Amino acid sequence: MPLSAWRLRLLIVSLLTVSFLGALDHTVVATSLATITGELGAVEQMSWVIVSYTLASTVLLPVLGKLADLVGARLVFLSSLALFVVASLFCGLAQDITQLAIARVAQGVGSAGLHLMPQTIVGEVTSPRERPKVMSWIGAAFPIAILVGPIAGGLITDAWGWRWIFWINIPVGMIALALAVIAVPHIAGRSGRRFDIVGALVLGVTVTAFVFAASWASAGTPGTGIPLLIAAVVAIVGLAAFIAIELRVSEPVVPLRHFANRTILVCIVLSTVIGVGLFSVVSYVPTYIQMAYGVSATVSGLVPIATVFGMLVSTLVTGSLASRSGHYRAFPIFGTAAAAIGLFLMALLPPGMPLWVPMLAMGLVGIGTGAYMNIIVAVAQSAAPRTDTGSVTATISLVRQVGSTTATAIVGGLIGVGVTAGLPASLDASTLTPQAVAASSAAVQAQVAELYSSVLAPIFIGLALAYAVGIVAALLLPHGRLSDELEPQPVVGAENAAETATA
CATH class of the missing domain: 1.20.1250.20 (MFS general substrate transporter like domains)
Incomplete structure (x- = not known):
């Protein structure tokens, strides 16, 4: 059944809030990166704060998309938002770069759901004709976050310290979670179908190897020749294996x-x-x-x-x-x-x-x-x-x-x-x-x-x-x-x- 007008407006507000929260996190952290790594004494490992988050959010996209088809987009959406809030708490509590990178991996997984599920939910509850308009409203969160994020990150870091760029997600995320519980309708999945765990793992390894291979190849840093070769081989073999797996399973992660x-x-x-x-x-x-x-x-x-x-x-x-x-x-x-x-x-x-x-x-x-x-x-x-x-x-x-x-x-x-x-x-x-x-x-x-x-x-x-x-x-x-x-x-x-x- 289509949603009533007021329910659709409430849903749009909820999805827009969550999308903005996820998009804002990345731009806010980028502005404060030098301060974060400087205080943690790990300037030379600065890239891991971004890489851990980006890789996790990228690799988990197809996994979360398939889970939404199997168990319902609402459950995946609420779980992603809850994980994002909890991970934000641990990011702010991190005492060294390793703890922060691990927490950022969890935050990246949650962020993937915040990015993907609003579009999936819109696709489930609106007609094809309505979707471009609704998605454009929700999609506006991304460019707005790019405009606001750097300024917000600088102001929060200067006023309260870098840990608050993560902790600010907690009250906002809790409000967004409460709103989402009310606004997002139940969307039936296809429970009982087997999830393609092997395909998901192979895809994750393949994408990670491909990104590292491209990074090392373009940088031309001395000493990366052997790692580059290994990453390239893993990416090629992984892609071939992934295609073979997806052609055989009943519920592929990425339906070919x-x-x-x-x-x-x-x-x-x-x-x-x-x-x-x-x-x-x-x-x-x-x-x-x-x-x-x-x-x-x-x-x-x-x-x-x-x-x-x-x-x-x-x-x-x-x-x-x-x-x-x-x-x-x-x-x-x-x-x-x-x-x-x-x-x-x-x-x-x-x-x-x-x-x-x-x-x-x-x-x-x-x-x-x-x-x-x-x-x-x-x-x-x-x-x-x-x-x-x-x-x-x-x-x-x-x-x-x-x-x-x-x-x-x-x-x-x-x-x-x-x-x-x-x-x-x-x-x-x-x-x-x-x-x-x-x-x-x-x-x-x-x-x-x-x-x-x-x-x-x-x-x-x-x-x-x-x-x-x-x-x-x-x-x-x-x-x-x-x-x-x-x-x-x-x-x-x-x-x-x-x-x-x-x-």
């Missing part, structure tokens, strides 16, 4: 039939493009702007703000339009084209341009990405049997996360190698900071600006080409219209995806 459905396959490709094309580079843009344009760290933040603001406005507008008309194909076509143009413009910009120019270009990337980021989740859900809502939603999120993590490592490695190779002799790559460049002569500053532009230009072109692949994929998306009916019909094969799933 999704990839035989043209509509879902295109949505998977488009989601990967987002991870590779935007999320991989956005964290490096402020440094690029500081070095190439000679502005302060505060001013350089205006460029990613323009990106995120464009994404926020675009996702709200296109979600509403898609729900109003039921048509969805035009949005990914427009979005991938706009983002490709924005990144291509970034590649062409000479150093020293007025700051509003890169803001406009990256804002266009944000607008393009937001135009279809949440819509493709709704479309993929409508093209799958209702019994696969959790797993198809998880697959869309997983490829985006893996694409982002892998491409981020590659982009970071390329920037590091390129800058180190071309840096003026008067500057040391190991201690290079915007302040050191600003203290140098005008000639050296001009050299550094030109260097960063020359290093980043081919990277921006490569990412624009990734969105160009997205344009081709979007053009292959079958025509269709999202249904007003709550129950989507199961899809058999790729050819009738548009007619059966979205009719």
